[in-house]
Amino acid sequence: MNQKTKKLTVLGALCALAYAATALGRVPLVLFLKYDPKDIVLALSGLLFGPLTACAAALLVALAELFTLSENGILGFLMNVISSCSFACTAALLARKRPGTRGAAVGLLFGWGCMVLVMLFWNYLITPLYMGIPRAAVAELLLPAFLPFNLLKGGINAGVTLVLYQPVARALARSKLL
Numbered sequence: 001m002n003q004k005t006k007k008l009t010v011l012g013a014l015c016a017l018a019y020a021a022t023a024l025g026r027v028p029l030v031l032f033l034k035y036d037p038k039d040i041v042l043a044l045s046g047l048l049f050g051p052l053t054a055c056a057a058a059l060l061v062a063l064a065e066l067f068t069l070s071e072n073g074i075l076g077f078l079m080n081v082i083s084s085c086s087f088a089c090t091a092a093l094l095a096r097k098r099p100g101t102r103g104a105a106v107g108l109l110f111g112w113g114c115m116v117l118v119m120l121f122w123n124y125l126i127t128p129l130y131m132g133i134p135r136a137a138v139a140e141l142l143l144p145a146f147l148p149f150n151l152l153k154g155g156i157n158a159g160v161t162l163v164l165y166q167p168v169a170r171a172l173a174r175s176k177l178l
Contacts, residue, residue, distance in 0.1 A: 006176075006177050006178075007049060007053075009177070010048075010049075010172065010177050010178070011045060011049065011053060011056070011057060014041050014042075014044065014045045014057060015045075015057050015060050015061050015064075017041050018038040018041035018042055018045075018057065018061045019038070019061050019064050019065070021036060021037045021038045021040070021041055022036040022037075022038045022061070022065060022069060023068075023069060025037045025038075029149055029152070030145050030148075030149055031141070031145055032071075032072075032131070033145070033146075033149045035149075035152070035153050035156070037156075037157070037160070038061060038084070039083070039084050039087050039088060039153075039157040039161075040157050040160050040161045040164065041057075042054055042057050042058050042061065042084050042087075042088040043087060043088040043091050043092070043108065043111065043157065043158075043161040044161055044164060044165060044168055045057045045088070046088040046089060046091060046092025046095075047091065047092055047095050047104050047107070047161070047165055047169075048168070048169060048172065048178060050092055050096065051088075051089040051090075051092040051093045051096070053092075054084075054085070054088035054089050054091075054092045055085050055088075055089050057088075058080075058081055058084035058085050058088060058089075059081055061080075061084070062077050062080040062081045062084065063077065065077070065080060072130050073130075075126055075129055075130045076130070078126065079119075079122060079123075079126060082118060082119070082122050083115060083118070083119055083122075086111070086114045086115045086118040086119070087111045087112065087114065087115035087154060087157060087158075088111065089111075090107070090110055090111040090114040090115070091104070091107035091108045091110065091111030091112075091158075091161075092107065092111075093107070094106055094107035094110050094111070095107030095108075101162070101165065101166055104161075104162060104165050105162055108158040108161055108162055109158065111154075111158065112154035112155060112157070112158045113154075115150060115153075115154045116147070116150045116151055116154055119146065119150045120142055120146060120147060120150070123138065123142065123146045124138055124139060124142060127141075
């Protein structure tokens with residue numbers, strides 16, 4: 001099997017795993033916000049294969065969610081892609097500068113921060129459209145609801161990704177898929 005086929009196979013498996021994590025692992029937290037662990041898998045794909053791979057995986061998984069699991073339609077798709085890419089692509093991009101666990105840790109930390117800031121902005125812009133409430137009401141929810149949710153989501157995703165990164169990388173290398 002050539003390298004491109006191996007990479008595509010691993011990417012397909014990671015996308016399926018990310019989708020399954022969403023379908024089976026959703027946990028409602030506050031308002032309409034639900035935690036799901038798909039960004040862990042997407043960040044792993046980015047750390048293993050680069051930020052463009054993380055972006056492609058985020059788009060594919062969000063598209064699959066749009067047609068099967070989504071409660072928010074195209075706006076939910078947009079928010080999923082923005083959230084996942086801001087976390088996973090940022091982490092992968094910065095981890096490329098310094099390979100290894102330390103680089104991954106720095107990338108994940110910055111990915112976490114980026115996702116929190118980006119999602120505060122996008123929640124302010126998009127949430128009024130699908131919740132049907134005034135933007136001023138959403139602004140009042142930014143600090144007490146959206147900020148803690150995104151801090152918790154990003155922290156869990158960054159921590160679990162960091163724990164899994166080296167074992168997954170070693171397993172894929174041993175099986176000659178990386």
